[in-house]
Amino acid sequence: MTPLRCWPRVWCVLRTDLRFWAGGSLICLILFAVAAAPLLTRHDPLATAPASQFQPPSFDHPIGTDLLGRDVWSRLVWGGRLSLIAGAVATLLAVLPGSLVGLLAGYLGGKVDAVLMRLVDMALAFPTLLLALTIVSTLGSGLTSATLAVGCAGMPRFARIVRGATLGVRYAPFIEAAHTIGCPPSRILWRHMAPFVADSIIVLGALELGYALLNIGALSFLGLGAQPPAPEWGLMLTEGRTYLSVAPWITAAPGCAITLTVLAVNLLGDALRDALGLQMRD
């Protein structure tokens, strides 16, 4: 095992992996649609027109209209921006502080490790979504607090895994050597240990993005995340649910979007994991 991975070699493995191509192209397609939202849509996602409610898919409305006559396609791609940005921010919130806590606990050991890990254990005792629900109910509902909540709720898992990875190299000869030649601890952390745990962070981060998207969607579905009229995917699911028998496209569109995005991210994460030769604890 070498601490720094050979990235061209990873690429050699990846490019023969069907999951990488499927997940990657799906992600690119979704990112393109979301980024090019103004070019791909002709209707304001918030403009209501009750007279044309529940229109089935047509040339003018590619996936029909909802109860208030809004264009579902416009809402879907504009809403993708909200959902994806919220998911990405929540992931970063989980990954960065979580990894830092894990690194510190693993490197410093002793009492610091014991205290930090007992706190992490306490947080891990709750299912992620339940923890996020608790945080949202303290912060008040809204997309920002839902994102914060999902980020915070994902943090302990990262701390735990990164600590494990750090412990794996804590007593490795090259770290001992760095100590011996008088490297300051901060340099050891950043230059010698962080690169070693980086690949597990990347892989887990990709999977975390999938969880974050689902959980933010779930919170919005429960009315605790994005607030109307925001075209957030989870909220769109809730809004369409009552009219499932009349206009299934309102629910199907955001449902498929969430499923495909999470699927793509997971495929990509799985491919990366195998390419990096990691054995994850699922």
Place this chain on the structure above:
Amino acid sequence: MSLRITWKLILLLAGVWIAGFFGRVVDVTPVSAQPETTLFYGLTLSPSGIDPHVNASAELGIPLRSVYDTLVYRTNAPEEPAQQFVPGLAESWEISPDGLTYVFHLRRDVKFHDGSPFDAAAVKANLERIVDPATKSQKAVFLLGPFQSVEVRDTHTVAIHLSAPYAPLLDGLSQVYLGMASPQALAQWGVDYQFHQVGTGPFRFEEYVPNDHLTIVRNEKYAWGPRIHDHPGPAYLERVVFRFFTDPAGRAVALQAGDVHVMGEIPPLDAKRLQQDPRFRIIPVPIPGQSLGLILNTQRPPLDDVRVRRALLFATDREEIVQAIFGGFSPAATGPLSSATFGHVAMPDTLVRFDPPEAVRLLEEAGYMDRDGDGVRERDGQPLRLDGVLMTWGSLPEVAQLLQSQWRAIGVQLDLRTLTYPAALEVARTGEYHLIPQNYSGSDPDLLYPYYHSSSTFNWSRASDAVLDELLGRARQLSDPAARAALYAQAQERIMELVLLIPIRDPVNLNGVSARVQGLRFDAQGWFPILHDVRLQ
């Protein structure tokens, strides 16, 4: 999540999707397997408690209206004369000229389901339980108004003493929340009484399993029904089983699948679809009480300016909302009371109409202009932004989003936040809102008092208007219905002059009913079925 699990998930979803189709095609009717004398009835929310003296939900009254009798009954629309009080457990009553004492002469032939006799002592025990602070009554105690004491004059004569005249008392006494329970059972079960209820009504309480079902069975000895029943003697049905369907999306499906014979609160678009199906009927029942409306906080700028409030009212296209969201089943409301309420008057055009140009004029007169061209008006650099509190019931999120577009057209920005009921109550207490929804039902217009009188904690408009207070205070003391109605007409106009709320629609309960159900009617409260008269074919 590993790839394997992902694929399993996809297979599972596909399976559920395909199963969904089978659910439609195969007409499973567990109802038909039951004897034809059992009615299945769908309730829409799981109440937290079902003791009528303690709890307040309308949902508890749907089954329990048939378990209890009340001293008096209130007649309803198809009956003649409508909105009158007729004898129930009381054969007759007298009201003292000062309006402070009500004397009831009770029937002598009434027995509780546990065999104990109904008499004046039972009435006394019931009323004293309700007003006992330890009972923590959420509704019943308020229906008694300025109750002072209850006096047993002889075994079958009872007098209720009030500290002030209170015209809505008979209306309160006609409601299930003041239903007469067996004192023996009350004493025996204490706080567990809600699971062992004993009344005198046409059905006996058999079993209640929270979140699952509630069963009532026929009282074979019932012979003291009020005139509003279509026949004396026991009910036609042997048994009624109530089940809970909290998800609106599943209600029409459950009715079509044959899980229930009657289902309340069918979503309007499903109701339209069911109307096309000969196996079902839709019985729309207008609910008396408040109209569904958004209360405006008159203490919080910019809504402290009546011109701004009136501009919002004139910018609201209620017809558009009612058509789009309620499928045209509900009349658009013009005032604080729904049109099914005694004393309701429709507001004149001068007070309530859809008139965006006038709304714009009012905003400009109040000094709101859009100088920075962002589509939102401002005054002294303050944009015209409003904080709207929502709850998930009553299609409020949908209503509010249409309001958002309608008000945007005149340069007003409405921000929305959805809260749970307890959180909304807390916000209402602190006053940190511009708009908050309110919709309570009740058959007496005196319900305006708790929601608009300046002394009341539920006065969420936070208005304090001497004229309105005087009207509401005087109307509840008058006994002459015509004189009361005149005062309430003035009160409703005053409320709309001050624009204390944006009325949206009159609540209408859309009941989906199997064609096999005969004789289903609802009482004067709108919510409660008269199950005594129902038959299954």
